[in-house]
Amino acid sequence: GRFDSQIIPLEVPIFDEEGKRTEESITFSRDEIPRDTSLDALAELKPVAREDGVHTAGTSSQIADGAAAVLLMTAAKAEELGVKPLARVVDAQLVGCDPVLMLEGPIPATEKMLEKTELKISDIDVFEVNEAFASVVLSWAKTVGADMAKVNPNGGAISLGHPLGATGCFLTTKAVHELQRNDGEYGLIAMCCGGGLGTGTIIQKI
Numbered sequence: 001g002r003f004d005s006q007i008i009p010l011e012v013p014i015f016d017e018e019g020k021r022t023e024e025s026i027t028f029s030r031d032e033i034p035r036d037t038s039l040d041a042l043a044e045l046k047p048v049a050r051e052d053g054v055h056t057a058g059t060s061s062q063i064a065d066g067a068a069a070v071l072l073m074t075a076a077k078a079e080e081l082g083v084k085p086l087a088r089v090v091d092a093q094l095v096g097c098d099p100v101l102m103l104e105g106p107i108p109a110t111e112k113m114l115e116k117t118e119l120k121i122s123d124i125d126v127f128e129v130n131e132a133f134a135s136v137v138l139s140w141a142k143t144v145g146a147d148m149a150k151v152n153p154n155g156g157a158i159s160l161g162h163p164l165g166a167t168g169c170f171l172t173t174k175a176v177h178e179l180q181r182n183d184g185e186y187g188l189i190a191m192c193c194g195g196g197l198g199t200g201t202i203i204q205k206i
Contacts, residue, residue: 002154006177031065031161059134064161068169087176090186090202091117097196103133105198106140106190113188113200114144121145124202125184128171130191131156140190153178167191172201179205 009029014022037058047053048060071083078085093116095108106129114121127150129137137156141148154174163170168191175187190200 002177002181005180006173035062054135055133059158061130061132061157061162064163066161066163066166066170068163068166068173070169070172085206087179087187087203087205090119090204092201093199095198095200097198099196102194102196102198103136103192104139105192105196106130106136106200107143107198109190109198109200110140110144110188113202117202119186119202122147124186124188125150125182126153126175126178126187127151128175128178128187128189129156130162130167130171131158132162132192134158136192153182168199172203175203176205179203 007029009027011025012028014024014026016022042056042058045056045058048055048057072089073081073083075085075088077083091113093109093112095105095112097105097108110121113119121144124146127141127146129140129151131137131152137151140146141151157167168189171189171191175189179185179187185205187203187205188200189203190198192198
């Protein structure tokens with residue numbers, strides 16, 4: 001599958017009925033996500049928080065367990081260690097936004113990065129925007145003019161889960177590997193954060 005090159009399987013020991021560890025183990029590479037559902041079931045879900053709200057359990061990400069890692073270093077250090085980089089960081093931004101409307105953080109982060117790098121939204125080959133809620137990605141794409149065919153092409157947090165502390169590295173990993181797969185050049189990663197913050201990073205495949 002699309003994630004085979006990104007997943008590091010774990011060897012998990014098997015315990016007997018008494019809770020004692022056995023000599024056997026299994027290779028664990030997939031969690032309980034994605035959940036089974038249907039369009040009919042999603043359509044029946046009621047909004048949360050308020051009756052006229054837009055967020056439902058079906059348009060909200062799942063808090064999930066997970067871990068991700070990104071090895072980050074200077075070009076000089078990579079050369080010294082003999083490490084072949086997959087991508088370079090072109091720009092990164094941390095912005096403040098309305099703490100009540102904190103979900104809009106990816107919008108100013110994206111706008112600042114494009115302005116600073118003089119790249120156009122059409123120059124980006126893959127977007128990984130954290131899908132805390134479906135409205136985050138839809139509002140962001142509408143405002144910045146992103147091609148939705150390039151946005152979260154292998155699924156967002158609604159389908160894959162949102163392991164809070166790991167999500168940033170998870171999105172970066174997905175963008176790096178998707179650039180390799182589709183032979184793209186630039187990837188853009190953006191997230192909303194609690195407290196009225198937004199972050200963004202533009203990477204370039206090497």
